[in-house]
Amino acid sequence: YAMLLSLIFLIVLVAAVVGFVFRHEIKTNFESNLNLALKNYNMTADQHSEAVDTIQRTLHCCGVQNYSDWEKTEYFTQRGIPQSCCMNQDDCSVEDLRDPSKAKFKVFMHGCFFLVTSTMESKMSVVAGISFGIACFQLVGIILACCLSQYITNNQYEMV
Numbered sequence: 001y002a003m004l005l006s007l008i009f010l011i012v013l014v015a016a017v018v019g020f021v022f023r024h025e026i027k028t029n030f031e032s033n034l035n036l037a038l039k040n041y042n043m044t045a046d047q048h049s050e051a052v053d054t055i056q057r058t059l060h061c062c063g064v065q066n067y068s069d070w071e072k073t074e075y076f077t078q079r080g081i082p083q084s085c086c087m088n089q090d091d092c093s094v095e096d097l098r099d100p101s102k103a104k105f106k107v108f109m110h111g112c113f114f115l116v117t118s119t120m121e122s123k124m125s126v127v128a129g130i131s132f133g134i135a136c137f138q139l140v141g142i143i144l145a146c147c148l149s150q151y152i153t154n155n156q157y158e159m160v
Helices: 002-021 023-039 047-059 067-072 074-079 094-098 112-156
Strands: none
Touching: 002 023, 002 112, 023 047, 023 067, 023 112, 047 112, 067 074, 074 094
């Protein structure tokens, strides 16, 4: 049991170190995937498109860096900026979303990449604290399992 807990402890430790060391690569990968999702965005029931819409509605953001990222997409040439970027759904017409100068006043100004990464970084201290607490419980479990093993071994050879 102590060996199993030790193995799990080492796996969690390695995952934490790898996540910390490669955090910049994770950000770069996320940014490129978000750019790709914008490029391939469409109104069908595509999971990537739904994810982009959910991020934009939830975080009140538009595009990767800002709303002008949508101008480089095929979707913009057909329909303009998506409705999920609108600050007020009732005051956002299709004509406004096709004209970047009008859309500037109707859509969220901030890009989603910065908001997503800053949200993740702000929650990292909570994740680190919970992970540290779990690791402490694992270490206590390892120590108690070793003590129990030692106690059983000592009592096995005791004369009755």
